[in-house]
Amino acid sequence: MPIVKTVSRAVSQLLQSSGCGCGISIVPVRCIGVSPRQVASDASFHSVSFSESDHPRVLITGGLGQLGVGLAKLLRKQFGKNNVILSDIRKPADHVFHSGPFIYSDILDYKNLREIVVNNRITWLFHYSALLSAVGEANVPLARAVNITGLHNVLDIAAEHNLRLFVPSTIGAFGPTSPRDPTPDLCIQRPRTIYGVSKVHAELMGEYYHYRYGLDFRCLRYPGIISADSQPGGGTTDYAVQIFHDAIKTGKFQCNLKPDTRLPMMYIDDCLKATLEVMEAPAEALTMRTYNISAMSFTPEELAQEVQKHIPELQVTYNVDEVRQAIADSWPMNFDDSNARRDWGWKHDYDLPELVSTMFSFLGSDSRIAQAN
Ligand SMILES: NC(=O)c1ccc[n+]([C@@H]2O[C@H](COP(=O)([O-])OP(=O)(O)OC[C@H]3O[C@@H](n4cnc5c(N)ncnc54)[C@H](O)[C@@H]3O)[C@@H](O)[C@H]2O)c1
Numbered sequence: 001m002p003i004v005k006t007v008s009r010a011v012s013q014l015l016q017s018s019g020c021g022c023g024i025s026i027v028p029v030r031c032i033g034v035s036p037r038q039v040a041s042d043a044s045f046h047s048v049s050f051s052e053s054d055h056p057r058v059l060i061t062g063g064l065g066q067l068g069v070g071l072a073k074l075l076r077k078q079f080g081k082n083n084v085i086l087s088d089i090r091k092p093a094d095h096v097f098h099s100g101p102f103i104y105s106d107i108l109d110y111k112n113l114r115e116i117v118v119n120n121r122i123t124w125l126f127h128y129s130a131l132l133s134a135v136g137e138a139n140v141p142l143a144r145a146v147n148i149t150g151l152h153n154v155l156d157i158a159a160e161h162n163l164r165l166f167v168p169s170t171i172g173a174f175g176p177t178s179p180r181d182p183t184p185d186l187c188i189q190r191p192r193t194i195y196g197v198s199k200v201h202a203e204l205m206g207e208y209y210h211y212r213y214g215l216d217f218r219c220l221r222y223p224g225i226i227s228a229d230s231q232p233g234g235g236t237t238d239y240a241v242q243i244f245h246d247a248i249k250t251g252k253f254q255c256n257l258k259p260d261t262r263l264p265m266m267y268i269d270d271c272l273k274a275t276l277e278v279m280e281a282p283a284e285a286l287t288m289r290t291y292n293i294s295a296m297s298f299t300p301e302e303l304a305q306e307v308q309k310h311i312p313e314l315q316v317t318y319n320v321d322e323v324r325q326a327i328a329d330s331w332p333m334n335f336d337d338s339n340a341r342r343d344w345g346w347k348h349d350y351d352l353p354e355l356v357s358t359m360f361s362f363l364g365s366d367s368r369i370a371q372a373n
């Protein structure tokens with residue numbers, strides 16, 4: 001009995017200890033073994049030397065998707081080219097490979113991931129690997145492995161090596177029983193996609209590791225992200241990127257969501273700015289570890305009208321994809337991000353008109369606009 005009492009007192013002290021995790025020295029260390037793939041620290045690099053400044057040394061997982069290359073560019077500007085390593089399981093395009101350090105990393109290979117963190121003295125990790133909502137529904141076992149098992153690997157390595165860890169969540173972490181207009185930070189979360197379920201799991205596990213082990217976990221729930229120079233990876237909000245390419249190439253766009261489907265959206269520069277800001281925010285400013293961020297909300301019809309201000313002859317038709325429509329109908333229509341705005345000064349720069357004109361100036365539609373006028 002005395003042993004049971006001592007253990008339960010220790011556990012209740014742990015559970016009551018505050019956010020910083022001070023005094024909790026236990027970390028979830030897995031068996032230390034020798035990786036069969038031990039390589040010299042610089043084996044995979046075409047540029048190897050880290051600066052000796054105080055800059056964080058950054059690893060981005062899943063970095064060849066829609067968001068990772070842009071994030072690397074922003075972070076390299078801030079912290080130096082060689083302090084930011086992009087990684088993925090895909091082969092990088094030439095311009096990406098030559099823009100800074102790139103390394104192969106499969107997040108399901110725990111030892112290899114640990115080796116990369118150790119050999120490169122990583123201090124900040126941005127965990128971008130994931131299968132998004134539509135591709136996740138098409139391959140649930142793979143989505144479960146990448147989004148859940150992969151996250152477990154990342155969490156353990158981050159806790160073991162005292163990293164600051166950023167994991168993005170999404171509007172997809174909410175479901176049909178959540179309040180949808182607006183959706184606050186704290187409310188019912190019962191998503192009906194494997195993507196959403198894995199992201200709620202990531203939010204909860206990250207926060208648990210923060211309170212239990214003192215892990216510096218930071219998480220933003222992104223809206224659908226719109227970018228000009230990178231393609232979306234198979235989500236429900238992809239239509240809002242595709243419309244620009246089709247408008248310029250063919251003047252026709254077939255939308256796979258109904259015209260009145262309202263979803264929160266954001267231009268990539270705002271998304272990446274928020275990501276860096278929350279990672280740089282002083283820990284004392286963060287009253288929470290998972291925040292909604294928001295910029296605008298629109299329907300396909302409203303986006304098409306704004307695009308038609310630039311390409312008046314654009315013809316839009318609708319051919320609804322039932323899987324994507326059901327997902328979109330269960331997601332927030334508007335996102336309440338007042339906590340992010342209050343705690344660390346989040347402020348977006350792009351509303352719908354600025355987003356559309358910026359996309360067209362990137363995609364070089366000037367000649368078409370001139371023709372249209
Ligand atoms: N793009 C958006 O609209 C959006 C919105 C909300 C949240 N997010 C989140 O932001 C993050 C990045 O999104 P994205 O749009 O760039 O995704 P993406 O689908 O474009 O890219 C994901 C990357 O993960 C990689 N990957 C897959 N399996 C892997 C594995 N086993 N090991 C390592 N890498 C692997 C893929 O090769 C791919 O390059 C994701 O976590 C996503 O959930 C994105």
Ligand SMILES: C[C@@H](O)[C@H](N)C(=O)O
Pocket residue numbers: 132133134169170171172195222223224225234235236237238
């Ligand atoms: C919203 C987001 O997480 C992603 N773009 C998707 O649609 O799946």
